[in-house]
Amino acid sequence: MNDFVPQRTAAYVSQHDLHIGEMTVRETLAFSARCQGVGYFYDLLCDLLRREKEVNIKPDADLDAFMKAAALGGQEANVVAEYMLKILGLEVCADTMVGDEMFRGISGGQRKRVTAGEILVGSARALFMDEISNGLDSSTTFQIINSLRQAIHILGGTAVISLLQPAPETYNLFDDIILLSDGQIVYHGPREDVLDFFESMGFRCPDRKGVADFLQEV
Structure with missing residues (x-):
């Protein structure tokens, strides 16, 4: 057992x-x-x-x-x-x-x-x-x-x-985020760090745009 x-x-x-x-x-x-x-x-x-x-x-x-x-x-x-x-x-x-x-x-x-x-x-x-x-x-x-x-x-x-x-x-309830693109992991980590990560890559989320919508468009 x-x-x-x-x-x-x-x-x-x-x-x-x-x-x-x-x-x-x-x-x-x-x-x-x-x-x-x-x-x-x-x-x-x-x-x-x-x-x-x-x-x-x-x-x-x-x-x-x-x-x-x-x-x-x-x-x-x-x-x-x-x-x-x-x-x-x-x-x-x-x-x-x-x-x-x-x-x-x-x-x-x-x-x-x-x-x-x-x-x-x-x-x-x-x-x-x-x-x-x-x-x-x-x-x-x-x-x-x-x-x-x-x-x-x-x-x-x-x-x-x-x-x-x-x-x-609903997005804010998650502890961690896994973002996939064409079967590859683009991001895997804490939800709080996802915007900083993509901003360091040159992708900045507009002020009035939802984070989940932004991630789907990256």
């Missing part, structure tokens, strides 16, 4: 949302956790509760109750699923069916979060997400990326996300 297995360490998240429409959001995440094995995430929650008790911090009531239930055996996947619902802001639709082409379920933005959540509940710590903003407006894209950012920072993972023409507020 402690061996390094790349297939369990990294995961690819497609731009297509493929779910079982008759399952609720909660059931979908719990099922995914059972299939993948909760591993690291469950250990992280156990450690969180232990540290809270050591410094006399009152733990989250729901999480504490689920952890006590898990101690009886067989409930680890449910604990992880419930916590992921909170991180991704899916509590409001937790008991709503995901839906498909035949009947209406959750919204497109919520479905994208479920797609990401299915992978986050597993043991993968490196996520590669392919154009997950397809078909979504800029506001929904911002909410999804913001949720993913919080989840990744909390879990200590890494996410590589490809986006086409992100809005300025």
